[in-house]
Amino acid sequence: MKAVLCKTFGPPETLVVDDVPSPVPGPGQVVIAVTAAGVNFPDTLIIQNKYQYKPPQPFSPGSECAGVVKEIGPGVTRVKPGDRVMAVTTYGAFAEEVCTDESRVLEIPEGMDFVAAAAFTLSYGTSAHALLDRGELKAGETLLVLGASGGVGLSAIEIGKALGAVVIACASTDDKLRVCLEHGADETINYERQDLRERAKSLTNGNGVDVVYDPVGGAYSEPALRSIAWRGRFLVVGFAAGEIPKIPLNLTLLKGCSIVGVFWGEFMGREPARFAEIIKQLGSWYQTGRLTPHVSETLPLERAADALQLMSSRKVKGKLVLTV
Numbered sequence: 001m002k003a004v005l006c007k008t009f010g011p012p013e014t015l016v017v018d019d020v021p022s023p024v025p026g027p028g029q030v031v032i033a034v035t036a037a038g039v040n041f042p043d044t045l046i047i048q049n050k051y052q053y054k055p056p057q058p059f060s061p062g063s064e065c066a067g068v069v070k071e072i073g074p075g076v077t078r079v080k081p082g083d084r085v086m087a088v089t090t091y092g093a094f095a096e097e098v099c100t101d102e103s104r105v106l107e108i109p110e111g112m113d114f115v116a117a118a119a120f121t122l123s124y125g126t127s128a129h130a131l132l133d134r135g136e137l138k139a140g141e142t143l144l145v146l147g148a149s150g151g152v153g154l155s156a157i158e159i160g161k162a163l164g165a166v167v168i169a170c171a172s173t174d175d176k177l178r179v180c181l182e183h184g185a186d187e188t189i190n191y192e193r194q195d196l197r198e199r200a201k202s203l204t205n206g207n208g209v210d211v212v213y214d215p216v217g218g219a220y221s222e223p224a225l226r227s228i229a230w231r232g233r234f235l236v237v238g239f240a241a242g243e244i245p246k247i248p249l250n251l252t253l254l255k256g257c258s259i260v261g262v263f264w265g266e267f268m269g270r271e272p273a274r275f276a277e278i279i280k281q282l283g284s285w286y287q288t289g290r291l292t293p294h295v296s297e298t299l300p301l302e303r304a305a306d307a308l309q310l311m312s313s314r315k316v317k318g319k320l321v322l323t324v
Helices: 041-046 114-118 121-134 151-162 174-182 196-203 218-226 250-255 264-270 272-287 301-312
Strands: 002-005 016-019 029-039 064-072 084-088 097-101 105-107 142-145 166-171 187-190 209-214 228-236 258-261 295-300 319-323
Touching (some): 002 301, 016 301, 029 084, 029 114, 029 121, 041 301, 064 114, 084 097, 084 121, 114 295, 114 319, 121 151, 121 209, 121 264, 121 272, 151 166, 151 174, 166 174, 166 196, 209 218, 218 250, 228 250, 295 301, 301 319
Parallel strands (some): 142 166, 142 209, 166 187, 209 228, 228 258, 295 319
Antiparallel strands (some): 002 016, 029 097, 029 319, 064 084, 084 105
16 A cells, blocks of 8 residues: 655655555554545644654654545454544554554544545544533633634634634634634634734723633743633643743733643543543534534645645645545
């Protein structure tokens, strides 16, 4: 089978496409014939040895995919060959076939195609875990989303609206903010030309926002935290800007607020029952039209390096998907 391989840590252009043996499932494992694979920011980090998971080389990047079950190992009971599935793999999905644990494999909801499925689980799962479990977002509260035009940002907007929140989307261009409005955002902040803190204060009548969803880090985390309401929750989702901010902890005292970590990958392994509940809820919201994955472009598997380069340069609105 063909696979995109990382043989040497480095930028996307160091990746190669090569022939490798098809995987064989072990106990509790599933081999998926990949039809589509989502492209995510962590994929750009893992090939540079900058991610918390460090697979042995050579390996294929790719943290989520959709396809058809090809083969199952001993003890697998939830899926069978021929089933349409999507999976969170952490790495390995940029290939014609991938082997992963049964616990990471989910049936594709009725009516969802492979491309949408490949763009669904990681973004929407991360945001649902963040907003439901870690942020405890409630109807009527205000949610501020940084990096709102990206895959996890748009999913946070849609889930926030499904929960009955008022959503303020923050992004760097008006073009990106238009996409956020299309996905349900109530208000917007262009943080390249507007003062984030003052604009958030104005939009909330001086009360501040109840929950901040931050997958970006960098220079906008602190002003977002300064915009938070009493008993607010600041969700640390990721650092797409490349800089891990240093936050003055006196702000948490003055605001009576919480800074809460969101680690979807670890949550999925530690709390599989809750993970399954969240995926079921997401499937229900999808089928009722509340969630609509935004895939801005599809590229063939052989152009994985181009897709990762676009992701690294923050030129992507929503998600990119590789097709096999």
